[in-house]
Amino acid sequence: MRKVEDLFEKIHRLKKERNAIILAHYYQDPDIQDIADYIGDSLGLSQQAKKANADVIVFAGVHFMAETAKILNPTKTVLLPDLEAGCSLADSCPADQFEKFVKSHPDHVVVSYINCTSEVKALSDYICTSSNAVSIVNSIPKEKKIIFAPDKNLGRYVMKETGREMLLWDGSCVVHETFSEKKLIQLMMDHPKAEVIAHPECEEIVLKKANYIGSTTALLNYAVKSKNNEFIVVTEAGILHQMKKAAPEKVFIPSPPNANCACNECPYMRRNTLEKIAISLETLEPKIEVSPKIQEKALIPIQRMLELS
Ligand code: 13P
Ligand code: SF4
Numbered sequence: 001m002r003k004v005e006d007l008f009e010k011i012h013r014l015k016k017e018r019n020a021i022i023l024a025h026y027y028q029d030p031d032i033q034d035i036a037d038y039i040g041d042s043l044g045l046s047q048q049a050k051k052a053n054a055d056v057i058v059f060a061g062v063h064f065m066a067e068t069a070k071i072l073n074p075t076k077t078v079l080l081p082d083l084e085a086g087c088s089l090a091d092s093c094p095a096d097q098f099e100k101f102v103k104s105h106p107d108h109v110v111v112s113y114i115n116c117t118s119e120v121k122a123l124s125d126y127i128c129t130s131s132n133a134v135s136i137v138n139s140i141p142k143e144k145k146i147i148f149a150p151d152k153n154l155g156r157y158v159m160k161e162t163g164r165e166m167l168l169w170d171g172s173c174v175v176h177e178t179f180s181e182k183k184l185i186q187l188m189m190d191h192p193k194a195e196v197i198a199h200p201e202c203e204e205i206v207l208k209k210a211n212y213i214g215s216t217t218a219l220l221n222y223a224v225k226s227k228n229n230e231f232i233v234v235t236e237a238g239i240l241h242q243m244k245k246a247a248p249e250k251v252f253i254p255s256p257p258n259a260n261c262a263c264n265e266c267p268y269m270r271r272n273t274l275e276k277i278a279i280s281l282e283t284l285e286p287k288i289e290v291s292p293k294i295q296e297k298a299l300i301p302i303q304r305m306l307e308l309s
Contacts, residue, residue, distance in 0.1 A: 004031055007274040011035055014281035020056035022277065023048055025065065026216045027238035027269040032060045032277065039242065041217040042068075042114045042129040043309060046302065049073055056284065058277055062268050064090045066288045067118045071298050078288040081276035085268045087115050089201075092171030093150035095119035101147070101169070108147045108167060109140055112301070115173075116150055118290050122297035127305045130154060130200050131215035134161045139308055153177070157200040157207060175236055175266045176201035178257040184209055187232050187253060194253060197222060198234035206234060223247060237263035 012035075015022065023045050024036035033039050038048045042065060049057060049069035056077045059066035064087055066080040098120050102110055112124040113133065121127055128136040137158050140146060146164060148155040150171030159166055179202055188196065188209065197219045198210035207213055212222050216239050223231050224246045233240060234255040240263075243252045254263035280286065290298070 004274065007278055008035055010278050011274065011281060014278065018056045018281055018284070019054050020058055020281060021052055021054040022058045022060055023052075023069070024060035025062070025238075025269065026220070026242060027236040027266050028060045028272060029238070029270065029274075030241040031274055032272060033238070033241055035274070035277070036060060041131055041215045043131045043215070043305075044217055045069070046072060046114070046129075047306065047309075049078075050306070052076060056281075058280060059288070060272050060277060061085070062087045062090075062266075063288075064115055064117060067290055068114060068121075068302065070288045070290050071118060071121070071295050071302060074290070074295055077284060079280045079284065080286055080288055081273070081280045082271040083286045085271040087268055088174040089113065089115040089150050089171050090117050090120075093117070093120050093169055095123065098149065098169070099123055105145070105147060105167065108145045110147045110149070111136060111140070111166075112149050113151050113154055114302075114305075118294050118298045120149070121301060122294050124149075124301045125304070126308075127301045129215060129305070131218055132305065132309045133158045133200070136305060136308055137162045137164055137166070151201055153203055153207075154200045156204055157213065173201040175257075175264055177203055178259065179203070179206050179234055179255050179264065180258045181205050181209075183256045183258075184232065184234065187255065191230055191232065191253060193228070194230035194232045194251075195226065195228045196232045196234060196255075198255075199236075202234055210234065220246065223250065223252070235264075236266050236269065238265070238269065 021037040050072040070078040110124045146166040148166040149169030155168040195211040237254040257264040
């Protein structure tokens, strides 16, 4: 394997040659975060993708994120270094089944979490992310019935925050669902001064223990601004890299999953590597393609979200 410095140099050179930018999610390996032009949560990444002027967008994230970038900026070449970088939430909501479900509830407004395929987006009225789900649902008139898909945990959290009843699709995130409540309680006992900060994709039983709940960017900002010095972080462990960089004097403890690991990593996000980024810049593959029909339909609910954010 090449040295990390060699790969950084190669990627910088290729980025210039290709007029490319790298957008990375916080759940990427630290070295990918270090080479990215922008690191953010799903909303921030969508906003950056929309305004990108470069010819090529390398998406260091998962498939639905790269697809969203292509929908928002269809004339650009959008590359996903590993096409197998999927998402259990997107997989839990096949478009054909979702279409039947939506058609059987014609009086419902459809709000879909951005973690879904472009075909599911095309069947939706609004897209939301974890940072704006509550405000998007609050913007829908009270008398309207709502379908929320595909994350039942985020959906339940939004119901609690808004006081709205919603029809929830039965999907979940493999990463956030496997946090161990038992190990979290043990950590809280070992670190009584630590604040628990959690992502709303976690199960209710875990969220009940949290002092603060938010998207990855919201968790990062909260941890940096808080007067507290110690945090138990209940989301994918990649976010700790930016937390430690932004507040090196503070202590960040990753919450462990049920398995015998100290922290929880998304197997899809972690498929991307520096080597694959270099190869995709060199070959301009794998490209993300979205059919014009789906692009046109899926853009509408994404634009609605961006206007409300
Ligand atoms: P956010 O970064 O938008 O909070 O989303 C987390 C996530 O699970 C992305 O797949
Ligand atoms: Fe999907 Fe969960 Fe991985 Fe995010 S962390 S990409 S929701 S599987």
